[in-house]
Amino acid sequence: MFRLSHVMLLIAANTTRLAGQGTPQSFQFTIDNIMRGPELFGREPQNVRWSGDGKWIYFSWLEPGSPWREAPRAFRVRAVAGAKPERITTVQIDSAAASTSPGRLSPDRKWRAVSSQGDLYLVDANSGAPKRLTETLALETDPSFSADGKAIYFIRDGNVFALTLDGGLTRQLTDIRTPGAATAAPAALGPLGQGGGRGQGAQATGARGDSAAQKTGQRGELLAQQKALLEAVRDKLWQDSVAAAERKALAHELAPITLLANERAQNVSVSPAGSALVIATTIPADNALNTIVPNYVTASGYTEEIPGRTKVGDAQGRGRLLFARLSDARLHALRIAPEDSTGPSAQAAVLGWNDAGTMALVVAATRDFKRRYIATVTADSGTVHVVDVLHDTAWVGGPCSRCGGWLDGGKRIWFVSEADGFAHLYTMAADGSDRRQLTSGTFEVVGVSLSRDGKTFYLSSSEGSPYEQHAWRMATAGGPRTKLTSRAGSHVALVSPDESLLADVYSEANRPPELFVMANKSGAEEAQLTVSPTKEWLAFNWVKPAIVQISASDGVQVPARIYRPKELGGVPNGAAVIFVHGAGYMHNVHNYWSSYSREYMFNQYLASKGFVVLDIDYRASAGYGRDWRTAIYRFMGGRDLQDQVDGVKYLKANNGIEPKRVGIYGGSYGGFMTLMALFTEPDWFGAGAALRSVTNWAHYNHGYTASILNFPDKDTLAYHRSSPIFFAQGLNAPLLMAHGMIDTNVNFQDIVELTERLIELKKKNWDLAVYPVEDHGFVRPSSWADEYTRIYDLFDRVLVKR
Numbered sequence: 001m002f003r004l005s006h007v008m009l010l011i012a013a014n015t016t017r018l019a020g021q022g023t024p025q026s027f028q029f030t031i032d033n034i035m036r037g038p039e040l041f042g043r044e045p046q047n048v049r050w051s052g053d054g055k056w057i058y059f060s061w062l063e064p065g066s067p068w069r070e071a072p073r074a075f076r077v078r079a080v081a082g083a084k085p086e087r088i089t090t091v092q093i094d095s096a097a098a099s100t101s102p103g104r105l106s107p108d109r110k111w112r113a114v115s116s117q118g119d120l121y122l123v124d125a126n127s128g129a130p131k132r133l134t135e136t137l138a139l140e141t142d143p144s145f146s147a148d149g150k151a152i153y154f155i156r157d158g159n160v161f162a163l164t165l166d167g168g169l170t171r172q173l174t175d176i177r178t179p180g181a182a183t184a185a186p187a188a189l190g191p192l193g194q195g196g197g198r199g200q201g202a203q204a205t206g207a208r209g210d211s212a213a214q215k216t217g218q219r220g221e222l223l224a225q226q227k228a229l230l231e232a233v234r235d236k237l238w239q240d241s242v243a244a245a246e247r248k249a250l251a252h253e254l255a256p257i258t259l260l261a262n263e264r265a266q267n268v269s270v271s272p273a274g275s276a277l278v279i280a281t282t283i284p285a286d287n288a289l290n291t292i293v294p295n296y297v298t299a300s301g302y303t304e305e306i307p308g309r310t311k312v313g314d315a316q317g318r319g320r321l322l323f324a325r326l327s328d329a330r331l332h333a334l335r336i337a338p339e340d341s342t343g344p345s346a347q348a349a350v351l352g353w354n355d356a357g358t359m360a361l362v363v364a365a366t367r368d369f370k371r372r373y374i375a376t377v378t379a380d381s382g383t384v385h386v387v388d389v390l391h392d393t394a395w396v397g398g399p400c401s402r403c404g405g406w407l408d409g410g411k412r413i414w415f416v417s418e419a420d421g422f423a424h425l426y427t428m429a430a431d432g433s434d435r436r437q438l439t440s441g442t443f444e445v446v447g448v449s450l451s452r453d454g455k456t457f458y459l460s461s462s463e464g465s466p467y468e469q470h471a472w473r474m475a476t477a478g479g480p481r482t483k484l485t486s487r488a489g490s491h492v493a494l495v496s497p498d499e500s501l502l503a504d505v506y507s508e509a510n511r512p513p514e515l516f517v518m519a520n521k522s523g524a525e526e527a528q529l530t531v532s533p534t535k536e537w538l539a540f541n542w543v544k545p546a547i548v549q550i551s552a553s554d555g556v557q558v559p560a561r562i563y564r565p566k567e568l569g570g571v572p573n574g575a576a577v578i579f580v581h582g583a584g585y586m587h588n589v590h591n592y593w594s595s596y597s598r599e600y601m602f603n604q605y606l607a608s609k610g611f612v613v614l615d616i617d618y619r620a621s622a623g624y625g626r627d628w629r630t631a632i633y634r635f636m637g638g639r640d641l642q643d644q645v646d647g648v649k650y651l652k653a654n655n656g657i658e659p660k661r662v663g664i665y666g667g668s669y670g671g672f673m674t675l676m677a678l679f680t681e682p683d684w685f686g687a688g689a690a691l692r693s694v695t696n697w698a699h700y701n702h703g704y705t706a707s708i709l710n711f712p713d714k715d716t717l718a719y720h721r722s723s724p725i726f727f728a729q730g731l732n733a734p735l736l737m738a739h740g741m742i743d744t745n746v747n748f749q750d751i752v753e754l755t756e757r758l759i760e761l762k763k764k765n766w767d768l769a770v771y772p773v774e775d776h777g778f779v780r781p782s783s784w785a786d787e788y789t790r791i792y793d794l795f796d797r798v799l800v801k802r
Contacts (some may be wrong), residue, residue, distance in 0.1 A: 027540035029608065031792060034601040036786035041597060042532025046072065048503050052099030052128015054496040055079060057503045057529070058088075059515060064534045068781055079501055079517045081527035087108040089128050098130035106149045107355060109452060113143035115153050120154055120163070125452070128497060133163060134170075135308040142656055146358045147272040160270045160277060173270070173326055175254040179261045249534040255329035255779065259322075262286075266319065269350040273357030276379040278334070279322040285315035291749070295742050297772045308744055312698060313712040321362060323382035334384055336364035337373045349402065353379075354410025359430060361413060363402055364547065369395040369707040374404060374415055376430060387432035389419050395707040396628035397585070398423045399622070407454065407476050413474070414457075416445055422625040425457065427476070438478040441465070444623060447492075447669050450476070451499060458495055466559070466623050467547060467590040471502065473520075486523050490592035495520060507593035509544040543567045543604060547589060550616065550643070550650045558643050560650075561588045563603045563613040573610030575686075575799035576657045578647050579603055580666030581615065581674045584636070584708075585629060589617035602788055611795065612655050618643035618673075633708060634715065636697065636722040637676035644677055648684045660686040663795045667691035668746060675724035675735075675754075682732045687798040689736040689791040692776055694744050695754040696723045699747065714733045728757045735766040736794050738787050740774030 027033075034040065043066070045059040057079050060072040077085040088096070098121040103114035105125065112123040120133040120140050133152070134140055140161075145152040151164045160173040168445055226233045236325050244691050259265065259281060267280040291308030298304050321334040336348060348364040351374075360377040374388040390396055400423055404415035407427060414427045420437070423444040428435040439445055439461070446469065447460035459472040459481070460479065471493035474481040485491040485504065490513075493502040502520050507513040512533060516526040545561040552558045579599055581588040586595070594600045603613040617623065618640045619631035631639045638680050644664065651657045664674050664685050668749075671693030678688045697705050698712045708720040720726055739751040751768065769790055771783045778784050 027536055029540065029605060031602070031605065031789050032781075032785045034605060035598060035788055036781050037598055037784065038062075038069065039065060039781070040534055040537040041512050041601075042534070042537075043072055044513040044532070045075075045530055048494055048505060048515065049100045049102075050079075050494065050496050050503060051076075051096060052123055052125075052497060054128070054498050054501060056096075057515065057517065058096060058100050061085065061515075061530065061532070064532060069777075077515070077529045079496070079503070081517070083529055083532055085515075098132075099128045100175065104144045106145045106446055107147065107451065108149060111145075111149075113145055113154075115141045115143055115154070122165070125497065133168075142268075144270070144353075146270060146274055147355065151274070153270045153272075153274065157266050158268070160268055162274060164244055172254065173274070173330070174268070174324075175256045176259065176265055176268070176279070177256050178259045178263060178622065190240040241782045257324055257329045257331055259331075263320070267350065269353065269360065271357035271360070271379045272354055272355065273379060274326065275357065276323065276325050276382070278360050278377060279324070279331075279361065280319060280348055280350060281322060282317055282319045285310075288315040288317070291747055293742055293744055293747060305493055306742060306744060308747065309701050312700055312709075313473070313703070313704045316702055318367075319348060321350075321364065323377060325380075325382075332382060334362070334377060334382065336362060336375050336384060336386070337366050337371060347402075351404045352404075353792045354406050354407055354430070357409055361404060363404060365396060368710075369397075372396045372401065374413070376413075376669040385432065387413065387428060387430075388415065388417065388426075388435075390419060392418075392626070392630070395632035397629060397707070398626060399444055400448060403448050405450070407450075409454075410745075411490060412476075414448070416448060418626045421627060425459065427478075436478060438474065439481075441510070442466075442625065444625065449495070451495070452497075452780065458493070460492065462623060465591075469590075469592070471504070482519065482522050484522055484524075485518075485526075487526065488591050490590070494517075509591050509593065510542040511698055512593045512597065542601075544591070545603075545615070547591075548650075550646050552643055554642075554648045558619075558646065559617050560647060561589050561615040563607040563615075564611050565607050565612065568608035570608045570610045572612070572655075574657065574801040575610070575663070575795065575800075576612040576614065576651045576655065577603075577606055577663045577665065577795055578644055579613060579615045580618070580664060580670035581645065582666060582668035582670045583623070584620045584632065584640075584669045585622050587617065587621060587623040588615060588620075590623070598784060598788070602791075606792070606795070609792075609796070610800070612651060612657065614651065616643055616647050634710065634718040634722075636708060637673065637680065637724070638721075641673060641676050644673065645684050659684045661799045661801070663687040663688035663689070663793075663799050665691070665791055667693075669694070670739075672724060676727070678733050678735055679724050679730040682730055685733055687734045687736075687794055689738070689794060691738045691753075691787065692740060692743055693724070693737065693751065694746050695725045695750040698723065699750055701745075703756035725754050725757055728754065728763070729761055731758070731761075731763050731766065733765070734794060734798050736769065736790055737766065738771070738790065740771045740776060740778065740783075742772075742774065743776045745776035 010183040042064055044060045045061050048059045056076045058076045061075045062072055073551050074088050076088050077083050085162050098114055098116040101114045101116045103112035105112055110125050112125055114121045114123050120143050121133055122131040138156050141155050143152050151162050153162050159176055162171045162173055191680050263281050263283045266282045270277045288310050290310055293306040293308050295304045295306050321460050322331050323334050324331050351361040351363055353360050358379050361378055363374050365372045370392055372390040373386055375384050375386045377384055381448050398776045400416040400419045407414050412427050412429055416423055417426055424439045425445050443461055443463040445459055445461045449458045455476055457474045457476055462469055469490040471484040471491050472481045473484055489506055489508040494503045500520055502518050504516040505513045506516050514528055515530040516528050518524045518526040545563050547563050548560055549557040550560055588594055608614050619628055620640050662685055666674055671690040674688040674690040675693055677685050694700055712719045735750055739748055741748045755768055774783050
């Protein structure tokens with residue numbers, strides 16, 4: 001009752017706040033205001049899912065103007081035009097959780113097996129009505145149907161169990177152990193909801209157990225007396241004796257599966273036939289040295305330590321894919337990548353079993369990141385048959401690189417591959433023959449899902465334009481594709497349970513993502529269901545930046561967004577700024593909302609003050625295929641930086657702006673690029689602001705860095721020429737550095753070491769702004785505003801003609 005009242009008060013408060021907004025107000029176009037971020041432009045609808053009956057759409061969101069401190073809340077909205085979102089209570093969330101959770105379909109496609117809040121449910125695939133199967137204190141996950149649909153296999157406490165649907169009998173199928181770890185007795189067979197789930201697998205025979213001491217002396221005499229006097233005691237002792245015998249018999253039936261010391265089962269996948277399983281494990285590195293991030297601003301008043309990650313090339317954890325038949329529980333490791341001489345495969349996973357449960361589909365990448373293997377594993381013997389190998393002389397990657405599954409009842413396989421240079425959809429027979437490429441062209445498939453009947457693919461791709469993302473439909477056999485969405489921008493669509501509707505999170509270049517609903521047919525009209533920005537923000541004329549092509553020095557046309565002063569009512573001041581997006585592999589030049597939302601607004605602020613602003617999808621950015629993605633292999637700050645230099649040449653040729661009046665800024669990878677620009681190409685830039693920057697790639701994490709630069713002890717040249725700290729002597733133009741002190745991604749150590757290097761080099765034209773309570777991604781509006789005020793002041797002071 002308290003929780004419901006509390007929720008009602010929150011709703012009332014938000015209603016009052018929204019009502020108080022009144023008519024649109026003029027927007028205060030200041031740095032302090034735009035750095036309020038989501039308080040202004042709203043929160044994107046996330047975790048979108050359908051109710052089982054397809055009448056409601058559930059999602060996480062916040063009303064316009066919600067304070068920056070507030071976390072997203074649960075909402076729902078009817079899937080009809082004109083419907084309004086409503087917050088839902090904890091009780092409503094709990095009642096809807098099972099029907100809105102994803103799950104695997106039964107062989108007859110009538111039911112979904114779902115794990116919701118740790119319990120198991122059957123959900124009617126037509127009506128969405130849930131039926132609870134378990135109610136235990138244990139966490140039950142990853143349910144799947146047996147091949148005949150009569151049982152559900154699931155994971156509890158790291159082991160596989162089977163629950164028969166006709167009688168509710170729960171049976172433990174595996175006994176997976178780690179040497180030295182305590183192993184609980186197998187769960188006793190019992191009715192639905194028991195089976196050891198509440199810790200009832202072992203029953204006590206007395207108040208404090210059935211030890212030898214209780215059978216002799218005073219305790220033994222008392223026990224004999226109780227047995228002689230009371231039939232209830234005799235019955236209880238008989239039941240306990242039977243239960244103990246059953247547990248003993250079951251323990252003999254379940255041959256233990258013993259892992260290595262410190263090895264843990266990360267995922268256990270059981271065959272629908274109930275005959276075999278594949279286990280993905282993790283083994284932590286014994287001698288790994290983790291970074292430590294000091295936290296100075298604490299409630300205790302003492303400096304506290306935040307545990308960090310390892311550095312690239314340090315000892316890394318590993319894992320194995322293991323196979324076992326349930327009949328004998330004999331483990332053997334699956335060698336998916338036979339040519340890998342660098343150790344066990346990295347990133348191994350099970351993509352699923354065929355319907356009959358005779359084969360599993362697995363994927364594994366080599367530890368040098370240069371090969372990806374897709375293979376089948378037979379359930380009778382664990383025989384591995386490699387059906388696809390993707391090799392890259394740089395590193396395997398791209399969107400949807402681990403997407404894959406079964407088709408046609410397990411006769412065919414589907415997967416996404418960059419084999420022709422772009423991420424496309426392929427299918428093949430289960431034995432690896434009859435390989436077919438279903439999509440082709442200079443675009444990328446970024447998402448794939450199957451229809452309920454398994455006869456249709458739903459695709460998310462950039463077909464038609466690298467600057468847009470649309471939903472498509474295509475038969476699993478291939479052939480013509482039907483474009484479902486039409487409005488320019490980005491569409492992330494989710495099909496309703498009966499496949500009659502699409503829930504679409506759609507955005508434009510000057511409007512953040514909103515939730516829409518539309519019929520599942522080409523060109524259908526979309527009805528908007530959410531409005532996320534404040535009226536204040538919507539009142540401003542936010543521009544859709546034009547996309548221009550920069551002729552790069554190697555002859556390639558490089559796309560960029562451009563913000564011009566005249567579009568924002570500004571008077572050109574003879575200066576320009578280049579914004580460098582982060583992440584390296586990220587897409588930012590497009591006709592939809594930018595992940596760099598504050599920078600999108602700040603770039604327009606700069607334009608209103610007279611700066612021309614370029615935002616370049618430099619080499620290594622996402623959205624343009626394999627060659628674009630890997631152009632920085634073994635040299636970050638090489639071809640990608642030359643694209644920024646070519647941007648300066650574009651500004652001079654088209655806007656008459658001299659290099660000394662061009663500034664550059666960015667965060668994370670963008671901060672790294674800013675440092676490389678000022679240190680190694682000083683003739684082309686007049687000032688720079690480097691935010692949360694990598695200064696030495698030998699300090700960064702393993703997965704990202706080792707794939708691009710190899711290992712630091714094996715490829716010293718790649719790390720040396722890619723790390724700004726080795727070129728700090730080249731600094732001439734003014735530099736602002738800014739970094740959060742509790743950054744657990746790019747540690748504060750990076751900027752501290754670069755600062756010491758600049759001091760030793762006697763460089764004077766630099767400043768360092770530190771943010772004691774900020775991690776890699778800033779949270780507090782005051783920190784954002786301070787940082788971007790400093791950036792603007794630097795560019796205004798140094799670059800503008802007076």
